[in-house]
Amino acid sequence: MSLSRLARSRLKLAALFAVFTLPMAMAWGMVEWRLGIPEGRTAHGTLHPEVPGLASWPLTGVAKDGADDWLLAFDCPQACPQAADRWWRLHRALGRDAHRVSRLRIGGRAPALPGEAVAAWTGAVPAWREPGALWILDPEGRAVLRYGAEVETAQVLEDLERLLRLNPEPPLARLHAE
Structure with a gap:
């Protein structure tokens, strides 16, 4: 049929x-x-909207490698070679995306590691400051995530890789840098 x-x-x-x-x-x-x-939730860090933009932080000499770089800013109230080394290794673990991230160490007396900028708090220390904390800041200087000193490096790496994947680099960004 x-x-x-x-x-x-x-x-x-x-x-x-x-x-x-x-x-x-x-x-x-x-x-x-x-x-x-x-x-x-998908991120391991916490979002703190009360943290002002990087331009408002009372710091001496803030520098990033590139204008479009994400920034890992970590607070070292004392000499902290372990924390600096930890974040340097995380930066290297990013592989081909490592050029999209800069590191800023706030405080500490140790010399700067390769690719690391060093700054110090000036005047009154802000109330939102937490010794040993790590902040991930977007290219415009806004704090995206904050981690306490006890966070596992693998969790920060996972979050940072996700941020970089969700915010791809412009196709011609490397040509403009050269």
């Missing part, structure tokens, strides 16, 4: 209708019943 011409036309119309309505129905079901939507 073959389908009549009218039945085939109706079947095609129903299939076309299903192609456009099924995705909407599935999306509504996902939202309504929370199916396939992650419940937890």
